[in-house]
Amino acid sequence: MFDGLKRLWGRIVSMFNYTTLKNIIGKDVALSQTMIDAINEWKRMLVGNADWCDDDTVESLKLEEGICREFADSALVEMEAKILNNDKMDKVLQKSLSDINKKLQIGLALGAIVFRPLGPDKAEYVAADKFIPISFDDSGVPNDIAFLVVKCIGENDYYIRVERHYFTNGNLTIENKCYHSQSKNDIGQRCNLEEVAEWANLQPGPIVYIGMTEMDFGYYQNPIENKVDGSSCGVSVYESAKGLIKKADVQAARLDWEYDSGERAIHVDQRALKTKGGKTFLPRLKKRLYKGMNLEDGKDKELYKEYSPAMRDEAFRRGLEEYKREIEFNVGLAYGDLSDAQEVDKTATEVLASKTRKYNRVTAIQEKLEECLNGFVNALAFYNGSYTSGVEFTCEFNDSILADEESERQQDRQDVSMGVMSLVEYRMKWYNEDEATAKSKIPEQNRVME
Incomplete structure (x- = not known):
């Protein structure tokens, strides 16, 4: 059903502006033009086509991809989600979760993602560039939303199906509208669903599902305040670091030029x-x-002259690493996640503080993800006729970010006591001291060990 959309465009919001979307829905929508522009910018950044990478001078370091991958890996490590009292539904859940890492990365990049069933045994992830939030409830979850599906038949016949989910007197309501156009940038005119074979069996509606009092999907949104337009729409995990990412890309271009020109x-x-x-x-x-x-x-x-300029690469590298550390601080990663861990000029206390910062951000992501999975499981129960009977769902995450840090330090202490690691090495590693400083800080009675 959705293959046409995936083949044609990776973005829906880039096809139509706010005015067009408002005309499609028939009312104001929560997705402002400012947010449309922001989502498109985050998507360009993610694929390495940021505005500052529009020529051969500056290439993207793909730091955006690294940020999303690191958060997704940390949030999902050893995650265990399971439906306990329905094996059939649990199989659907487990199959759907096989792609959750890469899908969550898209959600982190674009601010939000919908995880929804397509009937009793199938599911899909819909990123923020492929749905239109019309309004939100007090908890920040859409209570009126539209999914746009595009199908191209022949060369110039475009069909756009608008699948809207909202509430009528507190009950879930779903309706479908179809439009036909000869331009991918124009919504065109209303038409019948039967004009597209794949949609012929769909009911235009609206169909009200009595007793279904929540949305039929799970909704994930980054735990970040929206300072783009102040709405309830989700914000990219790297939105606050856009300027720093640009500086890092430009700095890397300087480093490349230093090597080329040298x-x-x-x-x-x-x-x-x-x-x-x-x-x-x-x-x-x-x-x-x-x-x-x-x-x-x-x-x-002189018929021969040697050209061999002094290289300044070390200064450029230091600058690049500093930009990476500033990005890590800005987005909530730990030092060394993007930057060179050997170059981190921080004390053990500062490193631990950065680990704690990352732990807090990852924990917040996990909480939002658990809410999303709960919503998905309830929606899956609805499509399997088990909504009113209830399902038992559990979701647990591993808190390894801080635990690994403390485990490593404890192991090093044991190595010191066994004599396989010196106190100097220990202080250099955990207190970020040079060798001379570390030696001067060791008690006199222990220096015989060095």
């Missing part, structure tokens, strides 16, 4: 170079040995 070359007279097709080429890397010069008899009679 290639050794031997300047020789133009006549010493061979040409091909009337042109002289400047080779790169190990083949870049000669660069031609037009030298005439006169004061300067």
Whole structure:
């Protein structure tokens, strides 16, 4: 049903502006033009096409992808979610969870994601660029939402199905509308669902499901305050670090240029170079040995000059690592998640504080994810006729971020007591001291061990 959408575009919100979406729904929607623009920007950043990466000068470091991957990996490590009293539904849940890591990464990048059943035995993830939140309840979950599905038949016939979910007198209501257009950027005119074979059996509705008092999907939203437009729409996990990510990408471009411009070359007279097709080429890397010069008899009679500038790469690398650490602080990661762990000039207390910061952010993500999974399981029960009978669902997460830190430190203490690790090494690692400082801090009676 949704293959046409996935083949044609990766984004719905980029197809239509706010005015078009308002006309489709027939009322104001919570998704403002500002949010539409923001979602499109986050998506471009995620795939390496940020506005500052629009030429050959600056390439994306894909830090956005790294941020989302690190949060998803940390949140989902050893997660155990299970439906206890319905094996059939649990199989659907487990199959759906097989893709949750990569889908959560998209949700983290774009601010929100819907996890919804497609009948009793199938499910799909719908990222924020493929649905329209119309309104939200007090808890921040959409209570009126539209999913847009696009189908192309032939070369120029586009069909857009608007599947809207909302409440009527406290009961779930679903309706479908279909539009036909000869342009992918225009909603076109209303038409019948039967014009698309795959939609012929769908009921236009609205159909009211008496007794279903909640939405038929799970909704995940990043635990981040929306400062983009102040609405209840979700915000990207890297929104607050956009400027720093740009600086890091530009800094990396400076580092690349330093390496490119610093290639050794031997300047020789133009006549010493061979040409091909009337042109002289400047080779790169190990083949870049000669660069031609037009030298005439006169004061300067040197036929060979070496070009070997001093490299400033270390300064550029330090700057790049500092930007990465600022990004880590901004988004809530620990030092070393993006930056080089060997370059982290922090005390053990500061490192532990950064671990705690990450733990708090990951815990908040897990809480939102558990709410989403609860909503999905209830929706799955609805489509399996078990909504009123109830299902037993459990979801547990592993708190390994801080536990691993303390376990590693305890192991190092044991290594010191066994004599396989010196006190100097221990202080250098956990107190971030150089060797001389570490030695000076060791009690006199223990220095014989060093």
